[in-house]
Amino acid sequence: xAQKEAAVVYIMGQSNAHAxxxxxxxxxxxxEPMKNVWKLDTKDNQSYDVKNVKWSGFTSxxxxxxxxxxxxxxxxxxxxxxxxxxxxxGEALPDLHIVxxxxxxxxxxxxxxxxxxxxxYAMRPGTWEVCEIALYEWSMFILPLIAKDLKERFDIVHSxxxxxxxxEGDTYPGSYDxxxxxxxxxxxxxxxxxxxxxxxxxxxxxxxxxxxxxxxxMSTEGIDAVNAEYRELQKxxxxxxxxxxxDAPNYDPSRLDDGLFMGDLSHYIKxxxxxxxxNFLKLALKK
Numbered sequence: 001x002a003q004k005e006a007a008v009v010y011i012m013g014q015s016n017a018h019a020x021x022x023x024x025x026x027x028x029x030x031x032e033p034m035k036n037v038w039k040l041d042t043k044d045n046q047s048y049d050v051k052n053v054k055w056s057g058f059t060s061x062x063x064x065x066x067x068x069x070x071x072x073x074x075x076x077x078x079x080x081x082x083x084x085x086x087x088x089x090g091e092a093l094p095d096l097h098i099v100x101x102x103x104x105x106x107x108x109x110x111x112x113x114x115x116x117x118x119x120x121y122a123m124r125p126g127t128w129e130v131c132e133i134a135l136y137e138w139s140m141f142i143l144p145l146i147a148k149d150l151k152e153r154f155d156i157v158h159s160x161x162x163x164x165x166x167x168e169g170d171t172y173p174g175s176y177d178x179x180x181x182x183x184x185x186x187x188x189x190x191x192x193x194x195x196x197x198x199x200x201x202x203x204x205x206x207x208x209x210x211x212x213x214x215x216x217x218m219s220t221e222g223i224d225a226v227n228a229e230y231r232e233l234q235k236x237x238x239x240x241x242x243x244x245x246x247d248a249p250n251y252d253p254s255r256l257d258d259g260l261f262m263g264d265l266s267h268y269i270k271x272x273x274x275x276x277x278x279n280f281l282k283l284a285l286k287k
Contacts, residue, residue: 006096008159008198009079010196011075011163012100013102013163013167018069019074019270021267035087040146052145064100078277079277083096104129105169110169113188115184121137121138143196176221176226186233205276212264246258250269
């Protein structure tokens with residue numbers, strides 16, 4: 001494809017969106033900026049003072065405009081490596097722009113992703129349990145700037161998809177059973193897609209950590225409620241898809257961790273994150 005074309009992908013949500021605690025081995029860390037995959041470095045873009053976003057070659061550092069957690073086996077890092085390899089192998093693909101916004105433990109109902117977050121436009125960068133960012137308002141600010149930049153620099157922009165890997169926090173009482181639960185979910189996802197400025201497909205990742213809840217003698221009703229809401233959203237939001245982690249080849253229901261999770265039965269292992277990348281590429285590129 002000609003240089004006038006570009007591709008963009010969005011990855012948002014909670015801790016599994018950035019592979020919490022899945023620390024990369026030294027030899028796997030992307031240290032040299034990639035030539036054909038781009039990120040929004042936090043030092044240049046994580047501020048409400050930004051007027052024009054600034055891209056840099058993708059590395060394993062500082063690509064999350066949410067919390068600070070570097071060098072993890074995230075979906076983003078696998079996507080970056082796989083996309084760059086395809087180009088290096090001669091495939092005619094445009095440069096890929098990766099947008100990552102995620103903070104561990106933050107919900108749509110009662111957390112930093114809520115549109116009515118108590119401290120509108122809060123922006124305190126940092127690590128998990130240190131940072132405080134009004135994530136929905138922040139996305140409403142930065143996503144249109146990203147769209148403006150891409151549209152100004154490229155004739156054709158392929159918006160491959162917005163991957164939402166989150167919702168675990170909303171499976172607890174006080175979130176999924178709140179009266180405005182459905183209303184907030186619809187507002188957030190319609191708002192995020194609109195803010196991208198493109199006809200961006202939406203990919204919602206089912207929550208499948210029931211054994212995590214059962215081990216704590218907690219009801220799994222909240223998991224069912226969030227997953228059911230995803231299916232309601234699929235009916236009303238164009239080009240909305242649901243990804244079931246149970247479709248990953250490493251899924252093994254005979255195991256306590258289902259073959260998908262770390263020992264905490266909550267955070268996906270790198271094999272699952274790599275499947276997220278492979279599955280997304282297959283769906284987005286249709287090959």
